[in-house]
Amino acid sequence: MLNLHRLVFRAGTILLMLALMPLSRAQAQGGIEVQNATVAVSFGQSITFSARIKSPLAIQQASLLFRGVNEMVTRVETVQVAQDGSVSFTYDASLNVFPPFSEIVFWFQATLADQQTYTSTPITFFYNDNRFPWREMTQGNVIVHWYAGDDAFGAAALDSAGAGMLAMNEFIPTSLDAPINIYIYSNISDLQATLMLGGEEWVGGHANPELGVVLVAVAPGASQSIELETKIPHELAHVMLYRSLGDKYKMQPAWLLEGIASTMELYPNPDYARAMEIASKNDSLLNFSDLCVSFPSDAGNAFLAYAQSESFVTYIRETYGTSGLGRLTSAYGEGFPCELGATNALGTPLSQLEARWRETVLGQNVLGVAARNLSPFFLLMLLVLVVPIWGAFGIFIERRKRAAQFK
Numbered sequence: 001m002l003n004l005h006r007l008v009f010r011a012g013t014i015l016l017m018l019a020l021m022p023l024s025r026a027q028a029q030g031g032i033e034v035q036n037a038t039v040a041v042s043f044g045q046s047i048t049f050s051a052r053i054k055s056p057l058a059i060q061q062a063s064l065l066f067r068g069v070n071e072m073v074t075r076v077e078t079v080q081v082a083q084d085g086s087v088s089f090t091y092d093a094s095l096n097v098f099p100p101f102s103e104i105v106f107w108f109q110a111t112l113a114d115q116q117t118y119t120s121t122p123i124t125f126f127y128n129d130n131r132f133p134w135r136e137m138t139q140g141n142v143i144v145h146w147y148a149g150d151d152a153f154g155a156a157a158l159d160s161a162g163a164g165m166l167a168m169n170e171f172i173p174t175s176l177d178a179p180i181n182i183y184i185y186s187n188i189s190d191l192q193a194t195l196m197l198g199g200e201e202w203v204g205g206h207a208n209p210e211l212g213v214v215l216v217a218v219a220p221g222a223s224q225s226i227e228l229e230t231k232i233p234h235e236l237a238h239v240m241l242y243r244s245l246g247d248k249y250k251m252q253p254a255w256l257l258e259g260i261a262s263t264m265e266l267y268p269n270p271d272y273a274r275a276m277e278i279a280s281k282n283d284s285l286l287n288f289s290d291l292c293v294s295f296p297s298d299a300g301n302a303f304l305a306y307a308q309s310e311s312f313v314t315y316i317r318e319t320y321g322t323s324g325l326g327r328l329t330s331a332y333g334e335g336f337p338c339e340l341g342a343t344n345a346l347g348t349p350l351s352q353l354e355a356r357w358r359e360t361v362l363g364q365n366v367l368g369v370a371a372r373n374l375s376p377f378f379l380l381m382l383l384v385l386v387v388p389i390w391g392a393f394g395i396f397i398e399r400r401k402r403a404a405q406f407k
């Protein structure tokens, strides 16, 4: 299988890289024609747009318009037009960032001497992280990109992706047509810098499901297999879930998305069980109702949140089957709130499902859990029921004593 991979090596200078793309396909549209359009990307720093605007009449004013293809807001910049029609504009990409590897569309507008405003044909390009000499290898719809490590490293990454897609496909069959690009950075700080440049915080691997882009940090070496087979399937699962759920992806609870993605990791994290055991003993387990919108920001609780979510989703899948998990994503996709989505899909509210998970998986005493949850109610029961019962019991003992006396 591996000899079918297309192997491409792109040499590149690391610093001050300019990806110069000739984009001279623009055609005349209503009075202006854009020629020799180029985009020079210096990732995380600047994007320089250059072109020559040709028009039959004098240009009075011209603007450059651009946005990410998935964005709603268009940036508009006035450009100075030279005698020969050439224009150039440098955008500060360190301030208002575009996501790494996203697609950007741009076009020009010009007001001519006839007071009419004309628009050019849009042109698109990719805002790729061009600071590294990326190599790439393709199999099916998966393209892995890496810059450290040999051919075997790229092949191992592709194998991890294939295994991850297979595992995920058992759960949610998705179309394998649209490409998925996996970028493997060789260390966390390279990835971290990229995500910061892309306006994202470091969370330990990253997927941009809408773009079909996965970013992970894996160093070539002894632990590369475990890391590839953990991180790539996890992030791929996010992309495939998004492709299956569409707009409903964003309505899913965080514990459900992260739980499903974590169960796709080919090596279970050995520290998860230990973290839950300690938290269970210390009574510091997180409530899933608090993991619906997002995960905790501090590293310790975030780790526990992943551990619990992985275990909880496994429990749900073992109890209600894959179809139960499917019903759960459907219910949340319909807009059910966190507690009631579980009721709708599985007949059990989230809090009760959690109590059962605590009993079954962690061996907690559910009655104790219930008593803690219901403590004000229990206090009331004690006053209303138990005290009179105790009194009645006293009377009963008294009567038996008397009965014994008179026997």
Ligand SMILES: [Zn+2]
Residues within 6 Å of the ligand: 234, 235, 238, 257, 258, 261
């Ligand atoms: Zn995740």
